[in-house]
Amino acid sequence: MKSRILHVDMDAFFASVEQAEQVEFRGRPLVVVTKVNSPRGVVSSSSYEARAYGISAGMPVGEVRKKCPHVVLVPGDYEKYVHVSEQVVRRLEEFSPEVMVASIDESFLDITGSVHLFGSEDKLAIKLKNMLWKEMGLPCTVGIASTYIVSKMAVKQAKPDGYLSVPSGRELDFLSPLPVRSIPGVGPKAEQIFNLLGVYTIGQIWQLSLEELEKIFGQSYGFHIFQWSRGYDVERFTHTDLPRVISREITFDKDLVYWRDIVPLVVKLMEACTYELRQKKMEARRIVFKVRYADFITKTFSYSFPRPTFFDNNFIPALFSLVEKAKERRYQVRLVGVMLSELTWTVRQSSLFYLSREERMNRVLRSIDVLRNRYGFSYVHWASALGGER
């Protein structure tokens, strides 16, 4: 028996959550922005009413106001969206025991075994859409197909507030006329390359051999495109639950000139990363410092440790040496960021008889984190994060 996969993708998720919460915002152009009162805030999600004015993700707030003066601007509340997302997933489990959460606003349901409980695929899909809309005030788009990739591409065609099912055996008919951009991972650059080759639709990709695709797009991605353009899923055996990177970055409202003003902020970003690292019971073997200068040139500097660690006092000297490299380009600074990568779970047994220097530091950090859990993150900082105040 052929399996059937249902893909749910929430429409304009963050904006829809705000509209569901505030009834007077429904039907009005609404935009969720990164920072409302900063000259450098941008759109993180826009309602379909706002999109009608040409507003799209990543657009600066100034341009948003110009395109639509009466737009409703709302500051993003990520924790709220995570919470609503979890409620949505719980409701989805009523339609199949096999729910795979793909992102904050996307899930896949294997409905092969549960569709008979609802009479038909169409009835199941309509019931699911109605439930999310009537009970949570959230619009979504649903796609059903025999593979994950085709269900995802069906959703892309049916947005917004739509439903599209691709019957088993009709996959190639569905895929053939779609533009190459419909394939996940094909962005502006890859599209341009395809167009130079005279390839505009998925059907035309079939003319290219696996070898040609691998030569053009690299081994890994070439293979993905080859498979996906034919509607086949690609086993993602590399996927684990292990987070790959923990990062924090900040764009200043105005470019900064002096490193003595910047460094304390960099240390605070690092503290936020290492705090999350320890909350997740992980260690990092690599630290990256990112700078975007006033001319938008972006550089990264990184350092790898011989062994993974979670100690702030290991990260700080490494971070400072990376900052020194960034200083060599004498330019105003627009953004700084800190990333921890090469993450692994902490496995550390403590000796019963004595506490090593590491173990003592470990205990200091744990007590700092306890204070932070109780009084807030900013309750405790390293001296270097405090700048001039000592």
Place this chain on the structure above:
DNA sequence: TCTGGGGTCCTAGGACCC
């Protein structure tokens, strides 16, 4: 109208080793 913040995955070049 100047261009956010959180991620994922991949590639290329150089160092170094055998």
Place this chain on the structure above:
DNA sequence: TCTGGGGTCCTAGGACCC
């Protein structure tokens, strides 16, 4: 006296997604 090829690690950068 000059030179092979494969493998791994490190670093920097880039495409793409939500």
